[in-house]
Amino acid sequence: MGPSVVWGIVTSGHQLRLYNSLGRQIEAFAPVRDVTGMYSCGPTVYAFPHLGNMRAYVFADTVRRALRWKGIPVRHVVNITDVGHAVADTDTGEDKVEAAAARERRSVQEIAGFYTKAFFDDIQALNILPADEYPRATAYVGQMIGFAATLEAKGFTYRLPSGLYFDTARDPRYGELAQLHAEGQREAARVEQVAGRRRKTDFALWRTEEPGRRRVLRWDSPWGWGAPGWHLECSVMSIALLGPHFDIHTGGVDHRELHHVNEIAQSEAYLGDGKPWVRFWLHNEFLQLGAEKMAKSAGGAPRLADLRTAGYHPMAFRLFLLGGHYRSQLDFTTAALDAAQATLRRLVARVRPLRSAGPWPAADTLTAAAEHAAGDPAAARALDQMDAAISADLNTPRILAALQDALRDPAITLDGQQALAAAADALLGLRLGSLDPGDLEQRRAVEDLTPEELHVIEQLVADRTQARKERDWARADQIRAELDDLGVDLTDTPDGPVWQLR
Numbered sequence: 001m002g003p004s005v006v007w008g009i010v011t012s013g014h015q016l017r018l019y020n021s022l023g024r025q026i027e028a029f030a031p032v033r034d035v036t037g038m039y040s041c042g043p044t045v046y047a048f049p050h051l052g053n054m055r056a057y058v059f060a061d062t063v064r065r066a067l068r069w070k071g072i073p074v075r076h077v078v079n080i081t082d083v084g085h086a087v088a089d090t091d092t093g094e095d096k097v098e099a100a101a102a103r104e105r106r107s108v109q110e111i112a113g114f115y116t117k118a119f120f121d122d123i124q125a126l127n128i129l130p131a132d133e134y135p136r137a138t139a140y141v142g143q144m145i146g147f148a149a150t151l152e153a154k155g156f157t158y159r160l161p162s163g164l165y166f167d168t169a170r171d172p173r174y175g176e177l178a179q180l181h182a183e184g185q186r187e188a189a190r191v192e193q194v195a196g197r198r199r200k201t202d203f204a205l206w207r208t209e210e211p212g213r214r215r216v217l218r219w220d221s222p223w224g225w226g227a228p229g230w231h232l233e234c235s236v237m238s239i240a241l242l243g244p245h246f247d248i249h250t251g252g253v254d255h256r257e258l259h260h261v262n263e264i265a266q267s268e269a270y271l272g273d274g275k276p277w278v279r280f281w282l283h284n285e286f287l288q289l290g291a292e293k294m295a296k297s298a299g300g301a302p303r304l305a306d307l308r309t310a311g312y313h314p315m316a317f318r319l320f321l322l323g324g325h326y327r328s329q330l331d332f333t334t335a336a337l338d339a340a341q342a343t344l345r346r347l348v349a350r351v352r353p354l355r356s357a358g359p360w361p362a363a364d365t366l367t368a369a370a371e372h373a374a375g376d377p378a379a380a381r382a383l384d385q386m387d388a389a390i391s392a393d394l395n396t397p398r399i400l401a402a403l404q405d406a407l408r409d410p411a412i413t414l415d416g417q418q419a420l421a422a423a424a425d426a427l428l429g430l431r432l433g434s435l436d437p438g439d440l441e442q443r444r445a446v447e448d449l450t451p452e453e454l455h456v457i458e459q460l461v462a463d464r465t466q467a468r469k470e471r472d473w474a475r476a477d478q479i480r481a482e483l484d485d486l487g488v489d490l491t492d493t494p495d496g497p498v499w500q501l502r
């Protein structure tokens with residue numbers, strides 16, 4: 001990270017600190033390679049991604065933006081699981097993509113293609129930075145077979161009629177990520193009975209086809225015709241595209257307990273160099289719908305298209321997610337989404353006049369933002385607050401608060417406010433520099449107001465008129481800001497002020 005100049009003071013910003021699930025503590029993140037390698041577990045393309053799924057990608061995007069802010073080059077890989085993920089996350093039984101094809105009477109290729117496109121549509125709508133690579137599991141089956149064969153040659157596996165299994169007894173550190181210290185602690189769901197399996201934790205590297213049950217997607221292997229186990233693809237594709245060791249692996253917190261535990265076990269056995277495979281494991285919490293965590297398998301969970309139909313902008317959903325810290329569970333409610341859309345509307349209304357003040361500054365990095373804020377001490381202080389917030393384990397709610405404060409701070413110049421809005425937007429990705437307020441319209445009718453709400457608004461409008469009569473412009477402006485917060489647009493006409501709800 002290069003030094004930057006803030007108000008004539010050289011600062012390199014705050015040290016980026018992230019919560020590492022491996023060890024469960026906050027650690028300083030400093031790059032150890034020219035390019036930081038980052039891998040995020042991607043979608044299984046057998047159904048529409050729902051809103052809970054999207055939290056993981058918005059979270060990974062926040063990591064990307066934080067690294068960019070710190071001037072750290074990143075290579076990001078997100079896999080597309082188009083084979084191998086068995087129904088209900090277990091090792092045996094039907095493949096999720098094949099099951100969907102049978103249900104929808106389409107080919108597995110059609111299913112995978114259709115839902116892969118749905119995934120890309122959603123990440124684009126949510127302004128998620130594109131990854132450098134989106135490898136598809138089906139393109140790497142040959143390498144997966146080679147990987148599993150190496151594990152077998154090293155003695156980490158055993159064969160059963162149902163496939164090739166990883167022998168977790170061979171890994172003394174098995175389960176460290178999930179903090180599982182003894183066998184038998186994983187009685188929880190998703191561990192099914194497999195005839196001949198030595199330990200409950202052992203998992204399939206290869207799922208051999210059952211006699212008489214021919215799979216649609218099938219490959220020949222030293223263990224018979226079949227398909228790879230689900231965990232294998234992430235190890236193989238990440239190592240193929242990022243090198244044997246890389247820096248950051250992200251995913252939903254559900255992956256911390258099983259999928260990522262198994263990725264680590266097989267990768268470290270394969271590499272055999274005694275080093276931790278990946279340095280930082282970052283996990284986002286669930287989005288709760290009612291009391292349920294949103295899981296794609298549960299079915300019926302809302303997706304982004306449903307929100308759009310209901311009149312919400314995708315950026316309102318993004319703001320709703322970033323309004324909570326990624327390690328906190330978030331409750332998805334209509335009230336919360338309404339509040340997010342109203343906040344976004346106010347932000348865009350405040351930022352809009354700044355757009356015409358001059359070209360929107362490039363402020364993707366702290367260094368660039370600091371140059372734009374130079375000469376404005378109040379702006380430099382606000383920028384430092386934003387940098388402190390992103391550095392403190394990606395505290396996006398604090399960035400939002402800092403931006404809202406800055407946009408109201410009379411001590412900050414127009415240029416400074418513009419730089420701060422651009423900087424916050426580089427970190428949050430809300431498209432503040434280009435969103436059309438008209439796209440965020442969700443007008444409430446005056447008839448919907450309660451008598452109390454109506455009274456408050458009319459009183460404020462009257463107070464402002466009085467303040468203007470008394471030439472108390474500061475008071476008048478303050479009241480206008482209060483009305484703005486209530487979603488009231490005020491226009492002064494020769495006949496007096498006219499107001500309407502946004």
Ligand SMILES: [Zn+2]
Nearest residue numbers: 041042234259
């Ligand atoms: Zn994965």
